[in-house]
Amino acid sequence: MERSALPRLDVDADEIRRRLLPHCRLKKGETWRDSVNGHVVACGDAADSESIANLFSTKRATLAIQDPPYNLVMFEKQSVDEYTRWCRQWVDNTYSVLSDDSSLYVWLGADQNDDFQPLPQFMLMMAGTPFEARSFISVRNQRGYGTQKNWMAVRQELLYYTKGNPAFEVQYTDIPKILRGYYKEVNGAVTENLERGKSPNIRPGNIWVDIQQVFYRMEENVNGCYGQKALKAIERIVEASSKKGDLVADFFAHSGTTLLACERTGRKCITLDIDPIFTEITIRRLEHFRATGKTGWQAGNPFQKELAGKHRKAKTVGI
Numbered sequence: 565m566e567r568s569a570l571p572r573l574d575v576d577a578d579e580i581r582r583r584l585l586p587h588c589r590l591k592k593g594e595t596w597r598d599s600v601n602g603h604v605v606a607c608g609d610a611a612d613s614e615s616i617a618n619l620f621s622t623k624r625a626t627l628a629i630q631d632p633p634y635n636l637v638m639f640e641k642q643s644v645d646e647y648t649r650w651c652r653q654w655v656d657n658t659y660s661v662l663s664d665d666s667s668l669y670v671w672l673g674a675d676q677n678d679d680f681q682p683l684p685q686f687m688l689m690m691a692g693t694p695f696e697a698r699s700f701i702s703v704r705n706q707r708g709y710g711t712q713k714n715w716m717a718v719r720q721e722l723l724y725y726t727k728g729n730p731a732f733e734v735q736y737t738d739i740p741k742i743l744r745g746y747y748k749e750v751n752g753a754v755t756e757n758l759e760r761g762k763s764p765n766i767r768p769g770n771i772w773v774d775i776q777q778v779f780y781r782m783e784e785n786v787n788g789c790y791g792q793k794a795l796k797a798i799e800r801i802v803e804a805s806s807k808k809g810d811l812v813a814d815f816f817a818h819s820g821t822t823l824l825a826c827e828r829t830g831r832k833c834i835t836l837d838i839d840p841i842f843t844e845i846t847i848r849r850l851e852h853f854r855a856t857g858k859t860g861w862q863a864g865n866p867f868q869k870e871l872a873g874k875h876r877k878a879k880t881v882g883i
């Protein structure tokens with residue numbers, strides 16, 4: 565594949581955005597319906613209750629996976645109170661499209677340079693909603709950032725909430741159980757922990773150490789997407805908290821990871837993004853997967869064809 569990266573499409577990307585927009589199928593308020601497996605991609609605002617109600621109509625999801633822009637990467641940084649009020653709007657919208665027994669997962673950062681906002685404010689806000697807090701998961705990145713004077717920052721935070729009493733399917737990692745010495749008598753025989761249990765591998769628990777965050781050498785990488793989550797993490801959530809044929813909601817599609825996870829695991833997905841470029845990338849990622857079996861473009865990009873032949877010009881805008 566021809567290699568050409570896209571710059572981050574949220575900042576300093578006016579020229580490239582102007583060139584990509586005519587190639588986007590959706591404008592704000594429009595919807596793309598997948599004729600193969602029934603997924604839906606919409607261009608809209610997660611906080612707009614009327615659009616969300618129209619989009620879902622009477623359909624109810626078993627699972628929602630929400631990955632909002634964090635306050636520190638919002639296009640215009642808001643006060644944490646404004647940000648939390650905005651979160652409450654899409655949380656309420658999420659509640660209204662979830663079935664009686666369902667799960668909500670939220671990815672949210674804590675800015676260690678700014679009193680860890682907005683995570684604590686978000687958690688307190690959630691305490692005032694009908695959702696029940698279930699788990700606070702940390703995903704350990706393989707690579708981190710930091711200085712010699714602080715602990716390297718390697719964590720991504722993932723909150724798990726429930727509505728009603730949803731099913732939960734225990735998940736396992738590929739990491740073998742290696743610790744011995746936890747003995748227990750079973751039917752008169754002394755057994756050790758490695759002999760008991762349903763799997764020879766450990767469970768991820770609420771600290772996930774086996775997930776590589778996405779970077780440009782990985783097949784699933786989607787250039788131009790600054791907030792892409794690892795497919796392995798999203799598939800783990802989907803398999804733990806939904807069943808084949810269930811509907812999954814994601815109001816912040818971006819690179820379309822939740823949609824792709826649903827396609828690969830036999831779920832249906834309704835997803836939206838406020839930015840037409842990310843809705844187009846989401847649709848193209850699904851089409852690209854169906855055509856090639858590949859989960860992303862690695863060092864290439866979703867608009868390769870449209871940008872081909874414009875390389876000389878393209879260089880001036882950083883692709």
Ligand SMILES: C[S@@+](CC[C@H](N)C(=O)[O-])C[C@H]1O[C@@H](n2cnc3c(N)ncnc32)[C@H](O)[C@@H]1O
Pocket residue numbers: 608609610611631632633634789791792793794815816817818819820821822836837838839842
């Ligand atoms: C952190 S990214 C989501 C990443 C996604 N989970 C993935 O793996 O690719 C956040 C996305 O939310 C979108 N967004 C921002 N404000 C929104 C809003 N009010 N409604 C819907 N989408 C919004 C942004 O355009 C961006 O694509």
